[in-house]
Amino acid sequence: MNAPLMTEIQTPTGLAPKPLLPDTALPTSYPWDALPYVLRGAVEAIVEHAMVPAAIAGQCVIGGATHLAQTRVNAWHPKGKPEGALCSLFMLSLFDSGEGKSSARELAFKTIDEAEKDARARHRQACAEIETMAAGLKGKAREEFLAAHPLPPDPKTQYSDATFEPLVGDFIRGKAAASWDTDEGGQMLGGHSLKADTVAATLGGLTTAFSSGKFERTRSRGNLEGSGVAYNRRLSIHLMAQAVTVAEALSNPLLVGQGFLARFLLAAPDSLAGTCFISVESLQRKAYADPRLQAYWSRCKEIAASPEHIDPETGEVAPPVLEPDAEAKQVWVDFRNEIESERGPLGMFAGLKPFAARSAEQGLRLAAVLGCYEGVKQIDADCMRRACMLARYSLDEWLRYIDAGANGPEMKLAAELMSWLRGHKHKADWQEFHVNDLGKSGPPAVRSAKVRDKVLAVLLKHHHLLSSDGKQFKINPLAEVADSAEAQQLRGFAIAEDLRNVAEVAPFTRAVHPASAALPQTSAELPHAEAKHLLGLPQNPQNPQFPASANAKSAQMWEMKL
Incomplete structure (x- = not known):
């Protein structure tokens, strides 16, 4: 008599199957509605002009907003720390070379780069003047x-x-704040700083800087200039x-x-190579004349002109x-x-505990960055919800990326078994089956009880099979919906994510937020009203968007499920 198969891994009815292999895992849909109006407009424009995925454009504009916000606001600290917490962010975007990430970054950081260039030019001039005056002096x-x-300085x-x-x-x-910003991230993550002889010290230093803004270095007595401690950077x-x-x-x-x-x-969208077409008419649309980018740059300049909260004596x-x-x-x-709730042994993030543990903190930091950009005096529920959507997007991307790298023989065998179960020769007989039937009549590769149980556990975990007792199994009926979505995606239709959203049960991330969808004027100072006619999403081959009617239908279907 066989014991029940891993009955603690029971798949709730209604969850859509998760892809088993890396090449079937679709990128997480970027949450457009999580962005404030002006930032969203900038993302739309960058998607159109740089021909990059929304995820790359979104990371760039949030990176620029963070650079401006980190010396102007602190995030709220849930433990009641009076000074709050840093709103600085660490961001990583994975995208192939030559596919527009540099152009996207250039548009997002335009005003910051120009201000930096001007400041350094003035600095060189000031230093030259002092050196000229000191040139005739000696001793x-x-x-x-x-x-x-x-x-x-x-x-x-x-x-x-x-x-x-x-x-x-x-x-x-004495430096107060900075951004380590590059479109050649391999220089940092694959460079000298993270080699074997320095990696522990570098990691410790960077994590401390992220958490508290403290930098410390101890040198020999002969090199005292290199030693010291800097706080609140x-x-x-x-x-x-x-x-x-x-x-x-990353591994x-x-x-x-x-x-x-x-x-x-993290953002790790798929390549758009082969879909980035242009036309003679599209050449007439100039990025630097785009009103959406001009509104974004204007707001960046406003923030840059506002006071930074830096102690001139200490640099804190x-x-x-x-x-x-x-x-x-x-x-x-x-x-x-x-x-x-998903960090437990059987939860979605069981293998991603350190990442999941940081997600809530990332939400608070993002809320501060978004609130600073919008110019609000207090973060409301809509702003916090949007910040949490962005944090959840990153967590889902990490889950997808790490799961893709963790696929082994069992994952491949599980995918092959599902193909066998649903093949035209076996589909009628294997919609439901007993574990013993698979051991007797299933494919030879999975008849061994040890292999069979491991493969079935994988399929339960990824919701391809359903079971309430670990003995009797049923193919998840939502597998048909998910497969249809992937097929449509491959044919270029923009309904794949919509189908998945309806199929999946994820109340927080999939909830419809009318206030966000309407993109309210959160701050009276922002010129939202005068640019609302620019709200329409770019209809590019690489980033097709739902029409309003489709979004409304999806929202209605979701509300019915709730």
């Missing part, structure tokens, strides 16, 4: 002059080709990389287990906390508890 007179007229706030050590040195010497990381250049780092157990990678918001950053209201706190609590 003690020169020392006294330079002591009375010190060279101004380097205004650099963006690092694209750097390692951790020089960055730490700049913070210790801000460092954001915005990396874009080819997956192949960071694959080794490094130390980086995963230590929690370093868990601090990154101490901005006010952008507090959530009571409803926003409830939204965050619900999100945090939903993720926590």
Whole structure:
């Protein structure tokens, strides 16, 4: 008599099957509605002009918004820390070379890059003037002059080709905030900073910087200038990389287990190669004249012109906390508890615990960044919900990415068994079956009880099979819906995600938020009203969007399920 098969792994009726193999796992649909109106317009424009997925454009504009926000607001701290928490973000986007990620970053960071260039030009001029005046002096007179007229600090706030050590040195010497921002992320994750002899110290330093803004370095007595501690600094990381250049780092157990990678918001969309067509008419649409980007750049300039909360004596950053209201706190609590419920041994994020544990914190940081960009005085429920949607998007992408890399022989065998069960020769007889029947009459490769039970456990976990007792099995009827969605996706129809949204049961992430959909004018200072006619999503081959009627129908179907 066989014992019941892993009865603790029971698949709830109604969950859509998850792909078994990497080449069948579709990228997570980017949550357009999570973005404030002006940011969303910028993403739409970047998608159109740079011909990149919305996920790449979204990461870029959020990266730019974070660079501006990190010295102007702090995130709310759920434990009641009076000074709040940092809103700095670590972001990683995986996308192939030559497919527009540099162009997307250039459009998103335009005003920041220009301000940096101007500041450094003024700095060079100021230093040159002091050096010219000191040129005729010698000895003690020169020392006294330079002591009375010190060279101004380097205004650099963006690092694209750097390692951790020089960055730490700049913070210790007084730098308040910076972004490690590059479209060659392999230089950082695959570079000298994370080699075997320095990886532990670098990871420890970066995780401390993310959590508290503290940078510390101890040198020998002969190199005291390199030693010191800097408190309350801000460092954001915005990396874009080819997956192949960071694959080794992303599979490094130390980086995963230590929690370093868990601090990154991930986007890993599929390549659009072969779909990025242009026309003579499209050449007339100029990115730098696009009103959506101009509105985005205008708001970036407004934020850049507002005061930064930096102590001129110490360089410490101490901005006010952008507090959530009571409803926003409830939204965050619900999100945090939903993720926590899936961190158990049988939960969706059982193999992703460090990433899931950070998701709620990422939601609070994102809420502060979005609130700063919108110019609000307090974070409301809609802003918090949108921030949590973005955090959940990243978590789903990490789940997809890590699951894809973890596929072994059992996953492949499970996929082959499902094809066999649903093949035209066996479909009528194997819609429902007993575990013993599979051992007797199933494919030879899965007749062994040991192999059979492992493969069935995989199919239960991924919701391809349903079972309430571990003995009797049934093919998930929603498998037909999911397969239809993937087939439509391959044919270029934009209904795949809609079908999946209807099929899946995910109340928080799939909930419809009318306020967000309407894109309200959250801040009176923002010029939302004058650009509302630009709301329509770009109808590009690589990013087809639902018409309003389709979205409404999907929303109605979802509400019926609730």
